[in-house]
Amino acid sequence: MSTQHSTAPAPNALQSRALRDTLGQFATGVTVVTTCDTSGNPLGMTVNSFNSVSLDPPLILWSIDRQSLGYEAFTKQPYFAVHILKADQQHVSNLFAGRGADKFGQVRWHEGPEQVPILEDCAAYFHCRLYNCVEGGDHTILLGEVQDFKAEGGEPLVFHRGCYRSLSADD
Numbered sequence: 001m002s003t004q005h006s007t008a009p010a011p012n013a014l015q016s017r018a019l020r021d022t023l024g025q026f027a028t029g030v031t032v033v034t035t036c037d038t039s040g041n042p043l044g045m046t047v048n049s050f051n052s053v054s055l056d057p058p059l060i061l062w063s064i065d066r067q068s069l070g071y072e073a074f075t076k077q078p079y080f081a082v083h084i085l086k087a088d089q090q091h092v093s094n095l096f097a098g099r100g101a102d103k104f105g106q107v108r109w110h111e112g113p114e115q116v117p118i119l120e121d122c123a124a125y126f127h128c129r130l131y132n133c134v135e136g137g138d139h140t141i142l143l144g145e146v147q148d149f150k151a152e153g154g155e156p157l158v159f160h161r162g163c164y165r166s167l168s169a170d171d
């Protein structure tokens with residue numbers, strides 16, 4: 001894992017809140033990233049830090065909180081999938097942002113290559129090989145090399161200032 005140490009002073013709670021609020025001005029899509037643990041159990045979490053990186057080689061990135069229950073699996077398992085959610089999949093985002101519950105019992109999915117769970121009815125998915133992990137403070141940045149992908153299309157789910165939005169809504 002690549003490492004870089006910060007020289008910035010630790011922010012107080014107020015500054016952290018202000019930073020989060022300011023970062024929240026940036027509108028993103030919403031994805032669910034999936035993999036399986038060493039026993040073959042499916043794992044998934046909601047992620048909006050997804051972004052494109054490179055076309056040659058084809059790379060994407062997302063970042064995972066080091067406190068996440070899925071941290072060990074996502075930073076060690078060699079494959080994962082990223083699913084871009086549609087506007088009508090807010091419930092899927094909420095489900096995979098929660099802890100504990102049987103997430104995969106409540107959505108349609110099938111097992112893809114390398115046992116990676118593939119969620120159905122999403123706008124698009126990318127099946128990736130873990131390419132590199134980069135330390136990023138309280139998060140770790142995962143780079144994935146795209147092995148396969150498919151776009152179904154449809155209106156995307158949008159996240160902005162802590163709320164779900166849709167492109168057609170005029171709020």
Ligand SMILES: Cc1cc2nc3c(=O)[nH]c(=O)nc-3n(C[C@H](O)[C@H](O)[C@H](O)COP(=O)(O)O)c2cc1C
Binds near residue numbers: 044050062063065096
């Ligand atoms: C819209 C949205 C975006 C999120 N993006 C991220 C993210 O990019 N990285 C992350 O670590 N957690 C993110 N989260 C929080 C995780 O989905 C949440 O902590 C989840 O419970 C982690 O699952 P786990 O702890 O069971 O592994 C996001 C949550 C929401 C609602």
